[in-house]
Every structure is written in structure tokens, then in C-alpha cells.
Amino acid sequence: MSKTIEFFFDYASPYSYLASAQVEALAARTGAELRWRPFLLGAVFKATSNQSPVTNPAKARYLFKDLLDWTRMLGLPDFRMPEPFPANALQVNRLGLVAAEQGLIAPFSHAAYRAAFAEGKNLADPAVLAEVARTAGLEPAPALARIENQEIKDALKRNTEEAVARGAFGAPTFFVGEDMYFGNDRLPLVERRLRAA
Amino acid sequence: MSKTIEFFFDYASPYSYLASAQVEALAARTGAELRWRPFLLGAVFKATSNQSPVTNPAKARYLFKDLLDWTRMLGLPDFRMPEPFPANALQVNRLGLVAAEQGLIAPFSHAAYRAAFAEGKNLADPAVLAEVARTAGLEPAPALARIENQEIKDALKRNTEEAVARGAFGAPTFFVGEDMYFGNDRLPLVERRLRAA
Numbered sequence: 001m002s003k004t005i006e007f008f009f010d011y012a013s014p015y016s017y018l019a020s021a022q023v024e025a026l027a028a029r030t031g032a033e034l035r036w037r038p039f040l041l042g043a044v045f046k047a048t049s050n051q052s053p054v055t056n057p058a059k060a061r062y063l064f065k066d067l068l069d070w071t072r073m074l075g076l077p078d079f080r081m082p083e084p085f086p087a088n089a090l091q092v093n094r095l096g097l098v099a100a101e102q103g104l105i106a107p108f109s110h111a112a113y114r115a116a117f118a119e120g121k122n123l124a125d126p127a128v129l130a131e132v133a134r135t136a137g138l139e140p141a142p143a144l145a146r147i148e149n150q151e152i153k154d155a156l157k158r159n160t161e162e163a164v165a166r167g168a169f170g171a172p173t174f175f176v177g178e179d180m181y182f183g184n185d186r187l188p189l190v191e192r193r194l195r196a197a
Numbered sequence: 198m199s200k201t202i203e204f205f206f207d208y209a210s211p212y213s214y215l216a217s218a219q220v221e222a223l224a225a226r227t228g229a230e231l232r233w234r235p236f237l238l239g240a241v242f243k244a245t246s247n248q249s250p251v252t253n254p255a256k257a258r259y260l261f262k263d264l265l266d267w268t269r270m271l272g273l274p275d276f277r278m279p280e281p282f283p284a285n286a287l288q289v290n291r292l293g294l295v296a297a298e299q300g301l302i303a304p305f306s307h308a309a310y311r312a313a314f315a316e317g318k319n320l321a322d323p324a325v326l327a328e329v330a331r332t333a334g335l336e337p338a339p340a341l342a343r344i345e346n347q348e349i350k351d352a353l354k355r356n357t358e359e360a361v362a363r364g365a366f367g368a369p370t371f372f373v374g375e376d377m378y379f380g381n382d383r384l385p386l387v388e389r390r391l392r393a394a
Contacts, residue, residue: 048255058245058366062379069378069386169255181266182259185382189266 003032003197005190006175008163009109010041011096011123012089014063014079017113018070018184019172024106026187030194032176036105038096039160040089041171047160048169052086067117070184080120087116090156092123092132094147097155099138101146108136200229200394202387203372205360206306207238208293208320209286211260211276214310215267215381216369221303223384227391229373233302235293236357237286238368244357245366249283264314267381274315284313287353289320289329291344294352296335298343305333 007023009016027034045051053059067079092112099108111132115121121128130140146152163173167180174181176193204220206213224231242248250256264276289309296305308329312318318325327337343349360370364377371378373390 048253050253050255056245056247056366058247058364061364062366062377065377066379066383066386069383069389073386073389167255167258169253169259180259180262182263183382185380186263186266189263189270192266192270 003030003176003194004035005032005194006035006037008037008039008159008168008171008173008175010039010089010171011092011109011112011116012086013041013171014067014081014117015184016172017117018067018074018076019174019187020109020113021074021076022184022187026191026194030191032194032197036096036100036109037159037163038093038105038156039163039168039171040093040156041086042089043157043160044164044168044170047164050169054085071117077114077118079117082116082120082122084122087122088124091126091147092129094152094156095129095133095143097152098143098146099133099136102138104136104138108132108138111135200227200373200391201232202229202391203232203234205234205236205356205365205368205370205372207236207286207368208289208306208309208313209283210238210368211264211278211314212381213369214314215264215271215273216371216384217306217310218271218273219381219384223388223391227388229391229394233293233297233306234356234360235290235302235353236360236365236368237290237353238283239286240354240357241361241365241367244361247366251282268314274311276314277317279313279317279319281319284319285321288323288344289326291349291353292326292330292340294349295340295343296330296333299335301333301335305329305335308332 005027023034053063064081071079096105096108099105112123115128115132116123133140133143170182172184174190179193181190202224220231250260261278268276293302293305296302312325312329313320330337330340367379369381371387376390378387
């Protein structure tokens with residue numbers, strides 16, 4: 001049986017961004033298949049009575065410094081906090097699923113995360129979405145039209161509900177089989193699990 | 198100027214346990230001085246309106262599995278959740294400061310954490326405290342008498358208030374100068390900081 005990493009994430013989640021920059025290399029090193037699974041973090045928080053760290057003042061003060069440290073350690077551009085934060089990510093998460101239909105979710109994800117967290121752009125802005133789509137190799141107009149399709153809306157809802165049912169309470173969340181791992185900082189545990197598989 | 202890692206922790210905190218197993222080697226590798234600084238996590242939570250992850254059902258379900266994964270990756274005995282959890286750690290945190298007066302806080306901390314999280318013992322039990330003290334090379338009776346001393350009580354309170362004033366909201370929390378790092382999983386960031394210092 002082949003090994004799979006399921007990567008549940010939201011484009012508004014900066015820790016998912018950090019993970020997105022590492023998961024492909026991790027999958028390659030371990031011979032695992034990578035599945036990019038966008039979900040709606042706000043709905044996950046609501047379903048699990050969890051909250052974004054920005055809702056706590058002390059955690060919010062630490063957040064930017066922590067993210068800047070991580071981007072520097074990972075060799076990414078210095079972290080930028082987009083305005084507003086967190087962005088309304090409903091449209092961009094749906095657009096990720098449109099990209100997935102065309103086999104382009106990896107380049108789309110990198111383009112979206114770079115726009116948000118390296119360039120500080122607002123992923124709820126249709127002009128930013130169009131630019132991200134174009135960068136990823138999607139034709140912007142039909143891709144943006146497609147996010148209104150019921151299949152796409154349902155697929156995002158399904159990913160979200162499935163993640164919650166399997167135990168997720170935040171983002172990023174990884175599954176290897178039914179072994180769940182929460183957080184960018186658990187990638188070493190994910191790797192250990194894949195090497196043991 | 199010599200480099201210092203300040204390690205704020207609570208003996209009831211399992212993630213502090215994970216950090217306690219790594220900080221000495223990290224300090225040695227980076228040529229930094231290590232300062233063990235017990236504090237009262239419950240008071241930190243109260244001061245910052247933060248909460249233990251066990252108060253959220255979804256997080257509580259993940260906690261044991263996550264801790265077991267970490268202990269296995271770090272080569273520690275399989276994680277055990279003591280009963281009750283979290284323990285009332287007021288006495289053991291004070292006892293850590295008594296051990297510090299005798300230059301024994303490192304062995305005391307390892308003995309206390311092993312009792313709690315490798316053996317599942319209750320650190321609020323005076324018999325367990327006496328055994329931990331003895332293992333660490335302290336004479337149990339005078340050490341346990343000393344935790345009622347006002348100096349010790351004040352020192353624990355001071356550590357707690359200072360950590361909160363400097364930005365801490367949970368445990369473990371590390372400082373290198375005024376750069377704060379939260380969580381066992383940030384030790385790679387602490388190490389990177391010390392190498393740059």
C-alpha cells in the first residue's frame with residue numbers, strides 16, 4: 001500500500017503557509033503521495049469551539065515574531081502580515097479546489113501564500129485572486145466563475161466536515177492514515193511516521 | 198557577553214518535560230548558559246486569559262497521542278498521563294527552587310518529570326515529592342520543610358510575574374535576551390538564535 005500525506009490547510013492560515021513550503025520535499029524524501037486538501041479554518045474553529053491565536057492578546061503579540069522567525073529559518077521571504085488578518089478566505093479556498101481540478105493546486109497554493117504572507121496582499125480581493133490564478137497557470141476568468149459552482153462549494157464543505165470528524169481543530173492538520181498531526185511544527189513527527197510506514 | 202537561555206517551565210506541564218530533555222544538550226552545543234526558571238503555569242494562564250489545551254475536547258483528544266509521538270521521537274520512555282492531570286504543582290515548583298539553591302535543579306527536574314510523565318506519578322503527593330528529592334540528591338525532610346519558607350514562595354511568584362510581564366502565556370517559554378520562544382517545538386528556533394548571537 002502506498003503512503004499518503006493528507007495536508008488540510010486554509011489559505012488564510014500563516015502556519016499552513018509554513019507547512020506548504022515544506023510538504024512537497026517531505027513527500028519526495030519519504031516516497032509518499034501528497035494530497036492538498038483546502039478547508040475552511042473558521043468553520044473548523046466553530047465546530048470545535050477553538051479560536052484563532054489572534055483572539056488572545058498575549059498570543060497575538062507573539063504571532064508575528066514567531067512567523068518571522070520561522071520564515072527566516074526556512075529560507076522564505078520575511079513574513080508579512082496581510083491586512084486584514086485573517087483574510088476572508090472562502091473564495092480563495094474554493095479557487096484552490098478549482099486549481100486542483102486542473103492539476104494545479106501546488107503552484108496555485110505557492111502563489112496564493114506568497115501573495116498573502118510574503119507580499120501582504122489580501123486574498124479576498126478579486127484582483128489579487130486573478131493575479132494568483134494567472135501566476136499558477138489558470139485562466140483567471142473561467143477559474144473565478146467556477147468557484148460559484150455548487151460542486152466546488154460542496155467539495156470545500158466536505159473537506160472541512162471530514163477533517164473535523166477525523167479530529168482536526170486547527171490548521172495545518174496532517175493525516176497519515178488515521179494518525180493525525182497538528183501544526184507546521186509537527187512535520188518532523190509526520191516524517192518519522194512516514195519512514196516507519 | 199555570554200549567551201543565556203532562560204527556560205521557564207512548570208513541573209505539571211508535559212511540553213515542558215519534553216523541553217527539559219533537550220535544553221541541556223542545546224545549551225552545550227551552542228555554548229550558552231542555561232537558567233532553569235520554574236513558574237506557575239496556572240497563574241500564567243489566569244494572567245493572560247489563556248487556557249490549558251485539555252479544556253478543549255478536540256485538543257484534549259489529540260494531546261496524549263502527540264505527547265506519545267514526541268517521547269518516541271526523542272528516545273524518552275513512552276509518555277504516561279499522570280492522574281490527576283494536570284497535577285497541582287505548587288509544591289513541586291517550590292521544591293524545584295529549593296533544589297536550585299543547592300545547585301541541584303537539573304537532576305531534580307529530570308527526576309520530577311520522569312516520575313510524572315514516564316511513571317504516571319502524582320507530583321502533588323508528598324511521598325512522591327520525597328522520593329523525587331532523594332533521587333535528585335536532596336535530603337527530603339529539610340527540603341520539604343524549606344518549601345514553606347517565604348523566600349521560596351516569593352521566588353516562585355516572582356518568576357511567574359516576570360515571565361508574564363515579558364510576554365509569556367504558556368509553558369515552556371524560552372528567552373534569549375528579550376527574544377521569546379513558546380513551546381518545545383520552537384527549540385530549533387532557539388538554537389538558530391543562539392548560533393547567530
